[in-house]
Amino acid sequence: MRVEKRTNVRNSIMRLFVVIVAVSFQIFWLLNLFGQLRFISPKIGQAINNLAILVALWIYGRDKNISINVPWMALILAFPMFGMGLYFLIGRTSLFNHVKEVYAHIDLFLYRYFHQDWSILEEMESVDIDSAKDAHLIWNCGHFPVYKDTAVTYYPEALEGFNAQIEDMKKAQHFIFIEYHAIEDGYSFGQMKEVLIERAAAGVEVRIFYDDMGSIGFLNKSFIKEMESYGIQCRVFNPIRPWILVFMNNRDHRKITVIDGQIGYTGGYNLAEEYFNRTHPYGYWKDTGIRLEGSAVRSMTLTFLEMWNATNPTHQAMANYLIAKPVPSKGFVQPYADSPLDDEYLGEDVYMSIVNHAKKYVYFVTPYLIITEEMTRVLTLAAKRGVDVRIITPGTPDKQLTYMFTQSFYRDLVRGGVRIFEYIPGFPHAKMCISDDTVATCGTINLDYRSLYLHFENGVYLSHVDCIAKMKKDFDHMFDLSKDVSEDYKGDINMIVRTWRAIVRLIAPLF
Incomplete structure (x- = not known):
């Protein structure tokens, strides 16, 4: 039985590897094919640059979150053929109408x-x-x-x-x-x-x-x-x-x-x-x-x-x-439940509505913290009006790249009054929010782009339910086991670090 299961897993991993290689080959082949057009004549190259500007403007005018539009615009303007090719391959939701x-x-x-x-x-x-x-x-x-x-x-x-x-x-x-x-x-x-x-x-x-x-x-x-x-x-x-x-x-x-x-x-x-x-x-x-x-x-x-x-x-x-x-x-x-197939971002909207209504405190625990400018502003505004806003993130990450993305969001949050706690024992995979001992959510929705915009998710909104007291007690226990790292990210940073974090935040929505 054990040998058979190991073989099954090995076969599945091989299937994933074949898919990644095949899709990567198709993407780079198509991009290379279109990229050759730039070198046929200067006029074609200029036409491609002009088209890139028009596509970027069209993306800017989309009825989508600006935090998602801007990375695509930057990629297309910096690398016209690569950016436009990638966008038309995977960036347009109309492709799965x-x-x-x-x-x-x-x-x-x-x-x-x-x-x-x-x-x-x-x-x-x-x-x-x-x-x-x-x-x-x-x-x-x-x-x-x-x-x-x-x-x-x-x-x-x-x-x-x-x-x-x-x-x-x-x-x-x-x-x-x-x-x-x-x-x-x-x-x-x-x-x-x-x-x-x-x-x-x-x-x-x-x-x-x-x-x-x-x-x-x-x-x-x-x-x-x-x-x-x-x-x-x-x-x-x-x-x-x-x-x-x-x-x-x-x-x-x-x-x-x-x-x-x-x-x-x-x-x-x-x-x-x-x-x-x-x-x-x-x-x-x-x-x-x-x-x-x-x-x-x-x-x-x-x-x-x-x-x-x-x-x-x-x-x-x-x-x-x-x-x-x-x-x-x-x-x-x-x-x-939330779906990437409609024009409603219900998972994010529920979180922001809870924060907006918070009077004393609002706490989150999430394995990943990759959020929009709108969410950042809502959290920091709550903190500035005196609400105790706290977010628990991993002390031991499961993905180094995602952890790097997560940390890049700390500075703006803590400078706006939000407190960040890293869970020292390991990896908090829970996805919960609680506010003022009266409302809470529990479900599958992380504070990241994939959960909020790309995945099918679900949760439960609770109001004045008895178990909220137990959830609050569990949050307090997690805080006891976590390190408040807020002060570590409040200070000034040098130009190199600031530039690197800006780049990381810019590309985060594309992953």
Whole structure:
């Protein structure tokens, strides 16, 4: 068994290597082909330069975030043929209009099952007008309702959430839906797999959905055949291919488990060994998760079905899956999801709205910190009006290049009053925000460009829910284990370092 798994992983890594080589060859061949045009005559060279200026101006006028537009403009003006070629290959969202149409058709069908009980929003307004405004934002921009009657449990460690998932799966009677960015067919997932196989044999409908890029170092295509042999439906999102496809850059980063439509799990952790500290490649791995039980699980079920049907449309009786029953509990719960295929940046907007409404404090924990000028300004303005704004980032990074990008954003933040803490024991992979002991989020959305603009993500907005107190306690514990590095980045820096950080920040959105 172990030898076979190592072979599977080796085969998957080889597939990734072949894809990278093939795509790189295609890109450089096309760029070289077009680049030769510059040397045919001076007039053609000048025409290309003029075209580069026009393309840069067109990009500037796009209805997109300026922090994303500027890097493309700089690249095109500095290296016209290379920049324009790369932009027309991977920078234009219009290149996957067909994919947008597929999702739009599915969402149009699913939206009829998202119902907002307006009496809940009215009650929310009477309790906390600011959090009600956040809920309106999520409904208006994402069409995700806010619910009551949903019990929420917070897990400060990924392993606690994982073990609770397994116990709930053992009791499943109707269906189990699993959607994860990364699944590793190792010891941890093996425990869950045994339960899934047993439940499938008992007649429970089991579906597994995973991202190809996220799992390519862990799984081989034979995994799907194995699962299907046990009666488990299994699909892979956006398989990577050895030719240029713009959509390959958009990954499914969601983490969702739904059990019988009544219980839902999400959080930062994937189903792989390092997330449960069975391996320690980057020191202690800090991850978190939440469990929902009750009405709000309906939205998580529909979010899963969106991705499942986008891969291969399936005719199904929706009433069989939307069977969540209310569980009397305190507060308001609003699961939501973000997509790179629309013109709404819901993940970023929710974070900025929480910061704007903060009165005493707002805390974040994120493995990566690569943010827009808008987000930087919102955070620093909150700090300047007296809000205690803190961000926890890794003390031990998993990717040196991304860590370099992260550190390049420290100076502007700390000079604006934001405090940066680096988690000394290792790598905090959790993605959470909490403010004023009253609102919080937990999910998959990092404070970086890929999560905020390129990936399919999900989260849960919580207002006046009991578990927020436990989340605050966990934040305080993380601060105790972290080093406040704010003072290290407040001072003046020499021209070389400043120039280098400017370059790093400029190119960060392109990665």
